[in-house]
Amino acid sequence: xxxxxxxxxxxxxxxxxxxxxxxxxxxxTNSRGGFAFSTLAGCNTRRYHGLLIGTPxxxxxxxxxxxxxxxxxxxxxxxxxFSCFEFDRTFHPKGYEHLTAFSRDxxxxxxxxxxxxxxxxxxxxxxxxxxxxxxxxxxxxVRPFTFSLLPLAAMRDFHGLQNASQPITAEMKRPHAVxxxxxxxxxxxxxxxxxxxxxRPEPHWWYRxxxxxxxxRGQDCFEDLWTPGWYSCRIxxxxxxxxxxALKPSGAAFEPPDFQQMLEDLxxxxxxxxxxxxxxxxxxxxxxxxxxQFVVERTIQGRTSPTILAGYPWFLDWGRDAFIAMPGLCxxxxxxxxxxxxxxxxxxxxxEGMIPNRFDDYGGPAHYNSIDxxxxxxxxxxxxxxxxxxxxxxxxxxxxxxxxxxxxxxxGTRFGIHADADGLITGGDPQTQLTWMDAKCxxxxxxxxxxxxxxxxxxxxxxxxxxxxxxxxxxxxKSEFFTARAELVKQSFSxxxxxxxxxxxxxxxxxxxxxxxxxxxxxxxxVSLLHSPLSPNRQKRVVQIVQQELLTPYGLRTLSxxxxxxxxxxxxxxxxxxxxxxxxxxxxxxxxxxxxxxxxVHNHTPQARKQxxxxxSPLIHHFANRACLGSISEIFDGDPPHYPRGCxxxxxxxxxxxxIWLLLQQTASY
Numbered sequence: 001x002x003x004x005x006x007x008x009x010x011x012x013x014x015x016x017x018x019x020x021x022x023x024x025x026x027x028x029t030n031s032r033g034g035f036a037f038s039t040l041a042g043c044n045t046r047r048y049h050g051l052l053i054g055t056p057x058x059x060x061x062x063x064x065x066x067x068x069x070x071x072x073x074x075x076x077x078x079x080x081x082f083s084c085f086e087f088d089r090t091f092h093p094k095g096y097e098h099l100t101a102f103s104r105d106x107x108x109x110x111x112x113x114x115x116x117x118x119x120x121x122x123x124x125x126x127x128x129x130x131x132x133x134x135x136x137x138x139x140x141x142v143r144p145f146t147f148s149l150l151p152l153a154a155m156r157d158f159h160g161l162q163n164a165s166q167p168i169t170a171e172m173k174r175p176h177a178v179x180x181x182x183x184x185x186x187x188x189x190x191x192x193x194x195x196x197x198x199x200r201p202e203p204h205w206w207y208r209x210x211x212x213x214x215x216x217r218g219q220d221c222f223e224d225l226w227t228p229g230w231y232s233c234r235i236x237x238x239x240x241x242x243x244x245x246a247l248k249p250s251g252a253a254f255e256p257p258d259f260q261q262m263l264e265d266l267x268x269x270x271x272x273x274x275x276x277x278x279x280x281x282x283x284x285x286x287x288x289x290x291x292x293q294f295v296v297e298r299t300i301q302g303r304t305s306p307t308i309l310a311g312y313p314w315f316l317d318w319g320r321d322a323f324i325a326m327p328g329l330c331x332x333x334x335x336x337x338x339x340x341x342x343x344x345x346x347x348x349x350x351x352e353g354m355i356p357n358r359f360d361d362y363g364g365p366a367h368y369n370s371i372d373x374x375x376x377x378x379x380x381x382x383x384x385x386x387x388x389x390x391x392x393x394x395x396x397x398x399x400x401x402x403x404x405x406x407x408x409x410x411x412g413t414r415f416g417i418h419a420d421a422d423g424l425i426t427g428g429d430p431q432t433q434l435t436w437m438d439a440k441c442x443x444x445x446x447x448x449x450x451x452x453x454x455x456x457x458x459x460x461x462x463x464x465x466x467x468x469x470x471x472x473x474x475x476x477x478k479s480e481f482f483t484a485r486a487e488l489v490k491q492s493f494s495x496x497x498x499x500x501x502x503x504x505x506x507x508x509x510x511x512x513x514x515x516x517x518x519x520x521x522x523x524x525x526x527v528s529l530l531h532s533p534l535s536p537n538r539q540k541r542v543v544q545i546v547q548q549e550l551l552t553p554y555g556l557r558t559l560s561x562x563x564x565x566x567x568x569x570x571x572x573x574x575x576x577x578x579x580x581x582x583x584x585x586x587x588x589x590x591x592x593x594x595x596x597x598x599x600x601v602h603n604h605t606p607q608a609r610k611q612x613x614x615x616x617s618p619l620i621h622h623f624a625n626r627a628c629l630g631s632i633s634e635i636f637d638g639d640p641p642h643y644p645r646g647c648x649x650x651x652x653x654x655x656x657x658x659x660i661w662l663l664l665q666q667t668a669s670y
Contacts (some may be wrong), residue, residue, distance in 0.1 A: 009629050018091075022039050025629065026628070028124075033059025033316070036123055046213045047158070048158060052066040058297050059316060063155075065188040069243065070083045071149055106267050109121070121136055126262060127266060133259060134242070134245070137240045148231065148232040149232075150231075155183070161220055170201070176197050177189070181250065190244065191244040193242040202228075204226075208223070209225060273333070275334065283620060288333050290658075294309045310322070311634055312648070323346075326343075327380060327655070328655025328658045343380065344397050346377055354408060368414055371417055371456055375405070378405055424496070425452065435455070440578070464482050497523075498538065521587075527542050539600070546594060549562070555586045555589065570637055592660050627648050631650075633650060
């Protein structure tokens with residue numbers, strides 16, 4: 001079943017420089033939040049790279065089991081190793097020299113020209129279990145040879161690094177099957193499928209693997225990995241060797257699934273995900289597949305329900321990210337039932353008029369520390385209702401949470417969040433970071449936005465209007481109440497936020513009434529949302545200023561380059577990266593709101609759609625060719641050439657590009 005011949009992404013590696021191969025990554029995911037992740041060179045450059053990262057408690061507490069494999073072919077007189085590792089800036093082996101091509105479909109595929117034969121190395125991740133299959137398909141044999149495989153295990157929390165002081169043991173369970181036990185509650189079980197395969201126990205450590213991305217981020221960058229020994233077999237004719245690896249609870253048995261059936265299941269799942277994509281649009285299909293990677297399962301009180309991971313490799317499900325991303329990831333892709341499940345997961349966790357900003361990484365209590373996550377939840381709930389018209393589900397499962405949020409924000413909830421006398425939402429203090437611009441290192445708050453933030457009140461106005469519309473034909477008094485609240489907010493918003501000197505909106509009104517005139521992208525939501533508190537002329541002026549000051553090929557800068565606080569490069573240690581995070585760094589998810597606002601103020605004319613498509617084009621190219629192939633980075637440098645940074649696969653980046661791409665495709669057909 002050579003499915004990789006229908007690859008959705010493919011790269012010719014024959015002439016690609018090593019640095020390019022190391023800077024481009026691939027990602028496979030499963031429904032548990034597990035993943036396989038590395039570079040086109042096959043060399044791990046992050047602590048998060050590995051062939052099998054899984055979790056005993058989906059999607060939290062993730063664990064890196066199988067980090068890599070050393071692959072070798074040999075004759076009596078010579079041998080060739082075709083894997084690739086970096087040790088303190090020295091590469092060994094240099095398997096990248098034998099790579100000719102990379103492709104991705106239901107798995108990822110590396111083509112090697114080895115002299116004695118050609119080898120296609122394929123990695124497939126099981127869709128619902130923490131199981132990976134690594135297939136080595138040999139063809140064009142010149143003469144028989146021995147193929148040997150050395151699995152390298154990390155056996156650690158995926159945020160950490162391993163060292164040789166940790167106790168790791170291996171046990172031969174039956175021919176070709178090895179169980180590796182470490183400090184985790186899960187074991188790594190290996191099983192190899194091949195004719196005449198032997199296993200030679202040789203447990204030992206490999207020392208000081210170097211992870212260059214960690215070094216660039218100012219973090220520890222060396223790791224030791226452990227191996228149980230060598231698998232070897234004779235290759236005398238074209239055929240395949242399959243290494244299975246699984247993370248299973250200690251003592252649990254593992255029997256490899258049927259390989260061909262797993263490939264068929266993966267293929268059918270991919271076809272199902274792309275069912276509502278345009279048949280002749282390969283980019284849209286790839287975006288649909290990418291979108292699905294962020295939708296996983298979360299187990300809460302013994303019940304499994306869908307949720308949205310904010311990004312790979314290190315983010316879990318954040319409320320803010322989930323509901324900004326949900327329209328693109330779920331509604332645009334025809335997965336309204338999944339969206340309903342995500343909404344219900346968070347609706348059931350409402351507390352004091354707030355949804356969680358995130359669930360805990362290790363299964364502890366949820367965290368309620370955001371002023372905007374709850375508002376984005378209401379936005380997403382109304383978008384879901386508009387698309388599905390499922391009034392009964394909305395009233396039973398979502399409306400109670402919506403009304404609790406509206407009451408909590410009106411009357412007051414955590415962090416001093418409440419509606420002021422002017423109707424506007426205020427909250428926080430100098431030491432809290434409640435908006436999405438939440439970078440803080442120690443006691444240093446880099447973007448203090450306590451008080452009345454512009455996007456919070458744009459959201460507040462919009463959901464008051466939508467709630468008034470919802471009750472218009474059901475409860476006249478409630479509709480009139482929310483209409484009156486919205487009108488008060490509209491009047492106060494225009495009075496306090498409009499800044500005639502800058503020709504756009506203030507970013508924040510501090511508790512003492514002082515306006516913060518920083519030119520930031522948060523104001524774009526006062527135009528892009530369904531209901532705007534601004535006049536049409538002011539909406540157009542906001543879009544013009546944002547376009548002039550903040551627009552880049554990859555999204556909006558978080559601060560105007562003319563501001564003395566602007567930082568154009570996101571690099572260095574944690575403190576310096578946090579300092580730059582919202583002080584000029586570009587965020588691609590903001591391109592969605594900007595292009596929606598741009599189209600709105602230009603009346604969706606054909607010329608405006610053409611311009612919007614041109615502005616979106618660099619992000620589409622990035623999606624298909626740069627960083628994590630088939631995904632979109634979290635952030636980019638504010639200064640050209642706008643190097644991709646942060647999380648290499650970010651949910652709301654993919655979601656908003658997909659949503660606007662689809663909007664442009666649909667409007668172009670009218």
